[in-house]
Amino acid sequence: MTTMTCRICAVIVPTGEFCGNCGATATPRRGDGPPWLRLSAYAAAPGEHVLRPAVISTMFPALPRHSRVAFGVALVGVLVLLVGTALPMWLAALIGVVGAGLPALFLAYLWEADAGADPSTGTLVVVALLSIVGGVGWNFATDVAAARVDDDALGLPASTLDLLLTCLAIPVGFLVLLLAPTIVARVWRPGTREPLHGLVIGAFGAVCFVTAGSMAGLAPELTSGPADPDGQSTADLVVGGLLQGLAVPLTAAAVAGAVGATLWFVPRRDIGRAPRWYWLTSPLPAIMFGLIAYLGLGVLDFLSPPSDVETVVYALLTVVALYVLRVVVHVTLLHSEPDRAEPDRAEPDRAEPDRAEPGVTDELVLCPECEHVVPDLPFCPRCGLAAQTASRASRARRRSQRPVPVSS
Secondary structure, three states: OOOEEEEOOOOEEEEOOOOOOEEEEEEOOOOOOOOOOOOOOOOOOOOOOOOOOOHHHHHHOOHHHHHHHHHHHHHHHHHHHHHHHHHHHHHHHHHHHHHHHHHHHHHHHHHOOOOOOOOOOHHHHHHHHHHHHHHHHHHHHHHHHHHHHHOOOOOOOOOOHHHHHHHHHHHHHHHHHHHHHHHHHHHHHOOOOOOHHHHHHHHHHHHHHHHHHHHHHHHHHHHOOOOOOOOHHHHHHHHHHHHHHHHHHHHHHHHHHHHHHHHHOOOOOOOOOOOOOOOOOOOHHHHHHHHHHHHHHHHHHHHHHHHHHHHHHHHHHHHHHHHHHHHHHHHHHHHHHOOOOOOOOOOOOOOOOOOOOOOOOOOEEEEEOOOOOOOOOOOOOOOOOOOHOHHHHHHHHHHOOOOOOOOO
C-alpha cells in the first residue's frame, strides 16, 4: 500500500483522492472553500457538491446510494398526490395525504437506514409521542391565542401591541415545542453520539409535531365530506396542501435535524480543541437560525401580505432551511470523532502493524458508496464518503465480512 501525507492534517494515509483520516481532498479543487469545509464533495454523498439542491441526500443522508432514487420518486409521488387531490377539491383525501405522506416517507427512511438500534426504537417512540402531544397542544394554544386578539363582543379591536406580541409569541412557542423532544432525548438517553443519530431524532420528531398540529387543526374539516364545501379556489387549495404537506414539515425537520446533529456531535479528540459557540458544529447557530426564521414568519403573519407573497416566503424559507441542514450535516460529519475499527482478533498470530500515525491500517472494507475495497478509515480514500454516514449495523456487517485478497 502506497501512502501520502495529507496536506491538511499532516497524517500519513493511503494514497487516494481523499485523506482517509480527515476527508480532505488530496489536491486542492476549485471552489472547495476553506480547507476544513471541502465544498466539492458532500460528506454523505460525495458525488454531489455541498451547495447542490438535493432534498433526498440532505434530509435522508444515511440512505444507501442505490436507495436515493427510490426515495426521490416517493417524494415526487407525495407531491403529485397533494396536487392530485387538491385540484378536484377532494378535501378529505387531501387532508389524508397531508397526514400520511411525509410521515410515511420518514418511517421508510428509519427502516432503510437501520434506525431502531441506535438511536433505539424506544427513544424514537418517546420522541414521537412527545412531539404528537406537543403538536396537538400547540394547535389548541394558538386557537386560544388567536381568539384573545379577535374583536371582542363590543366590537373593540385588539391593540397593535397585542397583535404583535401574539404573532411573535406563537412562533417562539412553536420552536420551543419543536425542539423540546430532541433536547429531552439528548439529556435522557443519547446512546452512541453521532451526528446522524441526532438528525434522525430531531427530524422525525419535527415531522410528528407538525403533522399532529396540522391534523388537529384540519380534523374538523373532515366532517364536510369528500369535497370542499366552502367555495375555496382550486389554486388556494393546491398551495395550502403543498405548504402543509411539504414546505412546513420539511422546514421544521431541517431546523430540528440541524439542532439534533449538533447536539449529538462529538468533536475529534486528535484536533485538541473544543468547538466554539459560533461554529457550525455548535447547536447555537442552528437554534438562532430557527428562531430568526420563525420570528420572521410571525412578522409575516402580522403584516398579512398577499397570499402570493406569503407562499413565496414559505418556499424560500424551506430552501434556505434545507441548505442550512445540508451544511451542518456535512461539517459535523467531517469533524466528528470517528468510529475506528477495532483490530481483528480472529487471527491471534497476526502482528499488529507498528505505527504512530492514525491514518494507516491493513484492515479492508467495502465502501457502501463507491463499492470499492478500501482501507477501513474514517473516510473512503477513493470517494471521500464519511464512514459514519452508514449505520452502525452496516459498519458492523461489513467489518465482520471483510474482503479477502485472492491470488490470480
